[in-house]
Amino acid sequence: MVSLQWYVWLSLTLFMVGVFGFLTRRNIIMMFLSIEIMLNAVNLSLVSFSHFLNDLRGNIIVFFVITVAAAEAAIGLAILIALFRNRASANVDELKEMKG
Amino acid sequence: MNFLEIIFRPASFDVIVQLAIMVLKVVVVVGVIMLHVTYATYFERKSIGHMQVRLGPMRTGPHGLLQPIADFVKLFFKEDIIPAAADKPIFYMAPVISIFAGMSSLAVIPFFNGFVIANINIGLLFVLAMSSLGAYGIVMAGWSSNSKYSFLGGLRSSAQVISYEIALGLSLVGVMMMAGSLNMTEIVKAQLAYPTGMFLFPQILGFFVFMVAAFAETNRTPFDLPEAESELVAGYFVEYSGMRFALFYVAEYIGMIVMSLIAITCFLGGWDGPFQIPYVPFAWVFIKLYILIFLFYWIRATVPRFRYDHLMSFGWKILIPLALFNVVLTGLLKTLNVI
Amino acid sequence: MNEILFGYLSFAILALSIAAITRKNPVHAVLLMIVMFFHLATMYLALGAEFLAAVQIMVYAGAIMVLFLFVVLVLNIREEEKGERFASGWPLGISLAAGLLILILIITDKVLTGRQGQFTQAVILQETHTKAIGKLLYTQYVFPFEVASLILLVAIVGAIVLAKKRLG
Numbered sequence: 075m076v077s078l079q080w081y082v083w084l085s086l087t088l089f090m091v092g093v094f095g096f097l098t099r100r101n102i103i104m105m106f107l108s109i110e111i112m113l114n115a116v117n118l119s120l121v122s123f124s125h126f127l128n129d130l131r132g133n134i135i136v137f138f139v140i141t142v143a144a145a146e147a148a149i150g151l152a153i154l155i156a157l158f159r160n161r162a163s164a165n166v167d168e169l170k171e172m173k174g
Numbered sequence: 175m176n177f178l179e180i181i182f183r184p185a186s187f188d189v190i191v192q193l194a195i196m197v198l199k200v201v202v203v204v205g206v207i208m209l210h211v212t213y214a215t216y217f218e219r220k221s222i223g224h225m226q227v228r229l230g231p232m233r234t235g236p237h238g239l240l241q242p243i244a245d246f247v248k249l250f251f252k253e254d255i256i257p258a259a260a261d262k263p264i265f266y267m268a269p270v271i272s273i274f275a276g277m278s279s280l281a282v283i284p285f286f287n288g289f290v291i292a293n294i295n296i297g298l299l300f301v302l303a304m305s306s307l308g309a310y311g312i313v314m315a316g317w318s319s320n321s322k323y324s325f326l327g328g329l330r331s332s333a334q335v336i337s338y339e340i341a342l343g344l345s346l347v348g349v350m351m352m353a354g355s356l357n358m359t360e361i362v363k364a365q366l367a368y369p370t371g372m373f374l375f376p377q378i379l380g381f382f383v384f385m386v387a388a389f390a391e392t393n394r395t396p397f398d399l400p401e402a403e404s405e406l407v408a409g410y411f412v413e414y415s416g417m418r419f420a421l422f423y424v425a426e427y428i429g430m431i432v433m434s435l436i437a438i439t440c441f442l443g444g445w446d447g448p449f450q451i452p453y454v455p456f457a458w459v460f461i462k463l464y465i466l467i468f469l470f471y472w473i474r475a476t477v478p479r480f481r482y483d484h485l486m487s488f489g490w491k492i493l494i495p496l497a498l499f500n501v502v503l504t505g506l507l508k509t510l511n512v513i
Numbered sequence: 514m515n516e517i518l519f520g521y522l523s524f525a526i527l528a529l530s531i532a533a534i535t536r537k538n539p540v541h542a543v544l545l546m547i548v549m550f551f552h553l554a555t556m557y558l559a560l561g562a563e564f565l566a567a568v569q570i571m572v573y574a575g576a577i578m579v580l581f582l583f584v585v586l587v588l589n590i591r592e593e594e595k596g597e598r599f600a601s602g603w604p605l606g607i608s609l610a611a612g613l614l615i616l617i618l619i620i621t622d623k624v625l626t627g628r629q630g631q632f633t634q635a636v637i638l639q640e641t642h643t644k645a646i647g648k649l650l651y652t653q654y655v656f657p658f659e660v661a662s663l664i665l666l667v668a669i670v671g672a673i674v675l676a677k678k679r680l681g
Binding site for chain 3: 107118
């Protein structure tokens with residue numbers, strides 16, 4: 075049997091892959107994808123906790139996380155489209171209008 | 175019994191027998207459906223031919239009966255051309271994904287009582303999840319060909335598929351509410367216990383929305399904009415040739431058959447009919463399937479194509495509100511114990 | 514769950530996600546992510562969360578990733594491939610991620626698990642996962658459920674307002 079520990083480690087490593095992607099990629103689409111990886115890592119740990127504690131609360135939180143992720147992706151990509159219309163660039167380093 | 179559990183248990187004779195039965199079921203279902211796909215093309219050309227006072231294919235074999243086989247042989251031996259600037263891995267994968275998205279839904283469809291490849295509790299959700307993958311095949315084919323026409327066709331058709339998927343999913347919610355289950359076999363059994371024998375009558379609105387959305391999902395007339403010959407050459411698969419082109423063609427027919435089978439399972443009472451046909455338990459499913467497939471052809475020969483903006487506003491402003499209204503109505507009638 | 518299955522799935526999930534975030538072309542990254550979501554859904558299935566597995570495919574692979582693909586294609590981000598793949602400070606990024614990983618790995622040994630709940634696998638199997646989740650969502654968690662629907666409404670309105678072309 076695979077114990078809970080293994081799932082926690084897997085989800086942790088997956089989360090760090092997301093962190094690494096978010097910190098190092100400058101393309102805004104890739105940064106969004108990294109956020110999705112992090113959310114999925116958290117979901118995985120919640121589902122495994124739910125399984126090993128015989129409690130459905132973890133699954134319910136995952137349900138809400140997926141809802142929020144969908145809303146976040148829609149809003150984020152809409153912002154990206156609005157941004158792209160003005161700057162024609164998806165590189166976050168080039169977006170520095172607010173810099174004093 | 176779950177597929178994963180079967181594979182990952184310590185091997186024993188019992189496991190091997192179960193696995194063999196499962197593989198056999200898959201082979202039978204896929205074989206029968208592929209045979210239907212082959213002759214669905216013939217049936218389409220014949221029936222549309224007669225509707226337009228033509229004869230349809232006549233030369234190959236008696237009444238052109240060997241025409242689909244001749245078509246297959248021709249496409250199989252054609253040169254497989256890949257555009258030089260294409261994104262090769264994605265170009266190769268796109269038709270396979272199109273077929274996979276259609277075929278995988280066959281796994282949860284009950285052909286008669288007790289015959290279903292995977293009797294899973296989330297059958298209807300599985301069908302919706304798999305049909306939502308159909309957009310990838312289209313969008314990948316359109317993008318990877320690296321051609322303006324296929325790109326525009328791909329964008330159009332994926333926008334269409336995504337929009338009508340919402341109506342498709344919502345139209346099935348009424349069925350879920352009435353059956354109280356997502357398991358396809360349970361849905362059919364709930365219909366058999368129902369006075370009319372099928373959910374078509376209380377769910378007529380849901381059935382209408384489902385069929386319209388199914389036409390749009392499978393890119394059939396009057397929603398075959400992605401294949402608008404006069405505007406976009408042939409849409410997303412314009413750069414494909416030979417076997418890969420045939421795969422898209424087959425995927426379209428598999429999509430039609432799968433959508434018809436879902437309609438039969440969810441609205442038309444599945445394997446049950448007005449009287450029992452001895453020794454052929456699957457007869458009613460196939461009779462209903464042929465009627466629905468004929469409906470697809472009939473509408474193709476009758477209705478002109480939608481304009482793109484009309485198509486989008488029809489999907490978003492009429493079908494989705496109708497489907498939502500159906501959900502509310504079903505809930506209301508169910509609380510009042512009318513249905 | 515079986516060790517072989519877990520080994521394969523965890524290897525595939527990690528390899529696919531690493532491959533996805535290091536792709537130059539966002540389209541390839543999105544497609545790799547979809548395959549990754551399928552493996553994740555299989556893992557949910559093996560953990561007995563069949564409803565979540567279906568939702569994972571439907572929402573992530575069927576909706577969110579299509580949205581990503583659509584935006585990448587419409588904006589034609591192909592031009593972006595020419596630049597540097599990683600930011601100049603990538604060694605700092607990888608060391609930060611690795612440091613955090615090690616830090617939390619040390620902590621995970623000290624975690625105390627909570628009380629056992631009532632939804633054992635047998636109970637869920639008998640009631641079916643979808644029904645069990647549905648009952649909880651509409652009774653105990655009905656307020657968060659309504660809030661979630663409000664969030665979705667806000668997202669719909671917000672996305673349309675943001676992406677709409679300004680008239681006049």
